[in-house]
Amino acid sequence: MKKQVFSFYKALGEDAAAESARFNLYFPEGYDMLSMDAETEADFVSENPRVNRALLHALFAGQMMSKHAQKRLISAKHSEAFGHFAQAELGTLKQEQVFLALLNTQLELISWEVVFVGTLTEVSASPREIFQRALHKNAYAMIIAHNHPSGKVQPSAADRLFTRRLHELGQLLGLPLLDAFIVTKDAYWSRVEEEGPFEESDFA
Template sequence: MAATAEKNLKKQLIASNVFNNRIRTTNFTELSTQELIELSFNLKPSKAAELLENIDTLADLRNGLTEFPPTMEFQFKASFELSKRILQFDVKKEKITSSYGLAQQLIQETRDLEQEHFILLTLNTKNQIIRRRTLFIGTLNQNIAHPRDIFREAIRDNAAQIIIAHNHPSGDPTPSEADSIFTSRLTKICELIGIQMLDHLILGESTYYSYAEN
């Protein structure tokens, strides 16, 4: 019994040393999501794997970050990388169920921005996000989005559907004439190339405008 316990302890120490050496010599973006969870919450690999397996929503993982001590260098770096992935829906494929839910999340992220940010979300046939990216950052009241760049990224992701969104720094989500012309143009191109455009969201300070809902 004692020999078995000693053997298991040696295995754990070897695994721990290998992991510790790896995190000190590698880029944090190269670590797996499980390894980032291990660092962020100071968990054993088995517990980190269990936590990852039982995550149902992005909020479950985000809520766990409240216990993270920011003074520890490696934990901070791991949590920072993990939080970026949470915002980018990288832990699990987030399913879009409504324009309202997506708009509320995006409003929280863009409400204090002083320039227009144009966001593209590519989705599969199940309405799950493949990737989300900010394609353009414009002036105070004008973005520089171009359909060519939007569809290049959508085709690269092999997307079946897209959602686009941009904020109005003024806080008023009322669409401009240019917004409507751009949306109409983009919708027609989508029909031609076989990618469905689910919505164009305009984000204000606390409200939004959805072309799909209107």
């Protein structure tokens, strides 16, 4: 968002550095524009009424569109859309990270969060932590995704074992694992796309 704000002020001929610094005082990194109260909005707009009002409208609209798009794209029936989404989110990360997508009964995204961060080449993930988060959010199902900084998109033996454990626990808890993704900067791998839906025989 910082780059967008800077570019916005610069395009309008404002002192982009000064205006961006002021913006960051009101809205630090990670601030949810949709939760902004009327007093904060009024104070910020008063700093530069014409420009700041337009900026807030643009950022608010952007966050609304982003949230709407995220709800639509996560579906077990549309793995390609999720694969590209996960690739955009994780593909360029320098450390291996595991992200968890939690879904409701309509297969809409209700949570997308990092659950583990590893070294350059490996990550140590706990199924217990994953299911704790899923149950806390009252999720219906889940999808797991992690990146390979090495650029190799194919799953390792450890990746397959981890997916197997998540599937088995999900079956026991009634919280199914719908798919498992691996992403790099240039590609993604989907367990369901490459090998078909999970079946008990897969893990015999």
